[in-house]
Amino acid sequence: MKLHAATILVIFWLGVFTVHMVKGSAGSQPMRNLSCVSLSTKQLNIRNLINYEKQQVPVNAIMFITTKGIRICVSPNQKWVQVAMKKIDQKRTTKGK
Template sequence: MKLHAAAILVIFWLGIFTVHTVKGSVGSQPMRKLSCVSLSTQQLNIRNLVSYEKQKAPVNAIMFITTKGIKICVSPNQKWVQAAIKKIDQNHATKRK
């Protein structure tokens, strides 16, 4: 009887181990990328912006990243946004040289 119970216990633990190995842990799952769902209407100071990301869904937006790491979403159709993108691209091109 003890051997039977031990065999069942071993099979149970092998099953748990297999499920855990196949599924992976939470730490091994890729992080979801932050996306814009609302847009700021305030014009940002271009000197405080270090990079940007373009986004098409769920809304068409530009996500600016500030020198402090803050991410702010804005509409890409504004003139100041296009000027900021151009300035950031120029700064990155200068740093690569």
């Protein structure tokens, strides 16, 4: 009877350890929640943009993040997009000083 209870206890702890290990390894890999699948053609107001992310899959795009938290995808080949990215980078470097 004691051997049976000990066996069940060992199996239980192995199960808990295995679940913990799987959860840890899966959770340690960052996953992007949002990605661009279509691109906006409108030029955005640069003053309303606070951040951006570069993306290459499924489409080559820049995802701008506005002051309200809205994410808008645009083509990185447009001149105004390059200017906006530089402005955001400049804001980052001046805040870091």
